Amino acid sequence: MSITVSNISKSYGKVTALTDISFDVKPGELFGLIGPDGAGKTTLFRILTTLLLADKGQAVVAGYDVLKKYKSIRNSVGYMPGRFSLYQDLTVEENLNFFATIFGTTIEENYDLIKDIYVQIEAFKTRRAGKLSGGMKQKLALSCALIHKPKVLFLDEPTTGVDPVSRKEFWEMLKRLQQKGITILVSTPYMDEAALCDRIALIQDGKILEIDTPKAIVNHFPKSLYNIRANDMYGLIESLTNYEHTYSIFPFGEFVHYTDKRESIDTESLKAYLVSQNLTDIYIEKTQPTIEDTFMELAK
Amino acid sequence: MKDKNVIQVEDLSKMFGDFAAVNSISFHVKAGEIFGFLGANGAGKTTAMKMLIGISSPTSGKATVAGFDVYKEAEFIKKNIGYMSQKFALYDDLTVKENITFFGGIYGLSKKQIDQKRCELVDELGLQEVTNSLVGSLPLGWKQKLAFSVSLLHDPKIVFLDEPTGGVDPITRRQFWEMIYKAAHNGTTIFVTTHYMDEAEYCDRVSIMVNGKIEALDTPKKLKEQYKTDTMNDVFLKLARG
Structure with a gap:
């Protein structure tokens, strides 16, 4: 398994963010966490990327325990948070170079992996990240999350607030990354994007409502x-x-x-x-x- | 009632240097209509909306909103419209009650009117138990429904909704639309932007902006016929990349 989540719970004071969450993501799978704002998706991403500790439960990512082997996980995963988190006052190229260097690699070494995405913003490589349009920021963030060739890619609401055309293009990019063998965990509030995943977990109020393939989930609908x-x-x-x-x-x-x-x-x-x-x-x-x-x- | 135009726009443009963010758009919106204002990110929707709500002056062209001129009577426009967006709606660090009182005051309602409106609104939304809770502590869906009701406090002729349902769960999103239908049924004109194409279908008429221009404007049914597809999503995909 690329990701194994077992009975994870997390509270912030009196507010319960996650209750007893368990699921697996297989190697090479495109797995969707589908749920509205406030469902607990970001908390789960932060636990799996070792940025937050769970109150209860275990999780293993890319073969490493989130608690004991957090440094190994950080070298093996790419994470694109929901909020744009690159350096606004570095240029496009400087940001990419920075992330490559941090992970002990170079842009050239893994250029193949990001080429499809990066060519779309390469014309603006001397522009500061803060001055990019939303769509371009999104492509730069994805390039930076991929530059160290991660085994598992975490994308937290990459398409929120994005128009339908850009959303479609983004999902086509994800499919191509999946074909290169990268396991992808992606969250979205858009239910129509669920159909594009191999399997999905429907999540609301910190609880998983159901996990299955999109087709099977639809078949479970109990009524005419x-x-x-x-x-x-x-x-x-x-x-x-x-x-x-x-x-x-x-x-x-x-x-x-x-x-x-x-x-x-x-x-x-x-x-x-x-x-x-x-x-x-x-x-x-x-x-x-x-x-x-x-x-x-x-x-x- | 339905024949009267509450928004009238002719050749309206807004330039930023050499760049035409809004490039000579013309359209009208009838009283009581639900008008969907769609377009890709960067197509010029927000710039156009800012001119219509009186906070940005056009470079050229004509526009009247609720009968007032966008150049000379912007302050009257502001008194006669409601506005809410996903990004800014209510103050998170004020309570439900305080927000209602604050916005009621801003809109020039008397204390008595505010008290009455507040009771009605709290009843209708079922917020009795949280009137003294901070708005920041409410679920997003509740906040958005409350924000919509607050934008209607002063019985505006038109309400502008800028992506009001982004990220909201599917049930609440629909309850929100039921509120929109109700307001339209009572004669309020609704001007709404959204990235959910199923919501585009809920509109009486829809315009689609591409690179600063309005490329299509009709009922969802006629747009689907014109572009020979079954969904507004496909209409959008065919148009929005020019």
Whole structure:
């Protein structure tokens, strides 16, 4: 295993950040920690990168115990924190050189690994890091996290606040790194990115809700799910909230996602109810649940 | 009501030196509409929004917001709009009650009005037990819902929301949108930016900015038809890199 986490708990005073967390990440796996702000993702990253001590439990990263072999771990992992943590007043090239030197290597030695990413910012190599755009900072931070050829890469919310196009490009970069044999643990609040991981852990309030492949997690959704649309979204949500058979109802793009309390659902009577609520242009169809549906069901 | 334009923008530009951050954009937003203002990072959304809320003067072009001119009547604009963003919304080191009182005061409400609004708001959000807690101690989702309610304290005609749901859990994100629907239903115009493309689908109309220009503007349904895709995410991916 590249990462083994066993019964890790952590509190800050009265606030519990992590409760009895256990999971494994296999060598070469792209593993996602999926959960909103405040779920405990950053605390877990800081424990696994030896920057914070857990209250309870054990963790092994790249074959080393986080407590006893923390120095070996620091040489074997790359860590890109959620907040931009490079030196703002060093240039792009100086930052990269700095991190290479710290780890006893050179840019040239591992250039192959970062080439794809670094060429996109190389034109700005004399610019100070603090003056880069968000997307460029992200690429520089990733280059710096990779320059010592880590076995395991930790990426804490690398795409938060990033637009959909840049997010897509970032995930394509991750896939290429994975093909080079690097194990990746990545966290994200974007549920659509979960589908791009080999396996994911859904995490909320310091607890793991479920661990599996994205496909299996979606298959565990316990109910039949329906897309419903009508002329007036607000009216539709109100009406379904007051419907006696409603189990759950969430806006989902142009539809609402609806589940029913009953075993089998009679869409005609549901439609008749919505008509009686003065809604028109009613459309009901069965649909496939997404990771987000499953997350909301588990988090309820 | 819906036919009246509460935001009217014509050939609006903002230059930083030689760089056109906003390059001659034109659009209007109708009263009670939920208007999605999308674009990649660096496309010019924030610069455009700053001009519309009266804190940055345009280089050229015309714009009125809530009936007031962005050049000459910026102070009136500020009184007639609400604003919240992911980065700045409420003071973490004031309590829920103090934040409401503070913003109510800023918006010029009387003490009596503030007391009444506070009771309504605390009831509606179910915050009875935390009215005297520091806002910094609340979960992000609660904070964002509270911040949205606070931005509506003075019954503004328009509320500007800059990535209001970033990082918020999926259930709270939806509860937040239900609040948006309710406000729009009551006649408040909503001007919102987001990186969640499913939220783009919740908007009545959506504009997509690319390199300082508005490249597309229509209902989500028509945009999907025009770009021959099933999702707003694909529309965005097709457009946003120019």
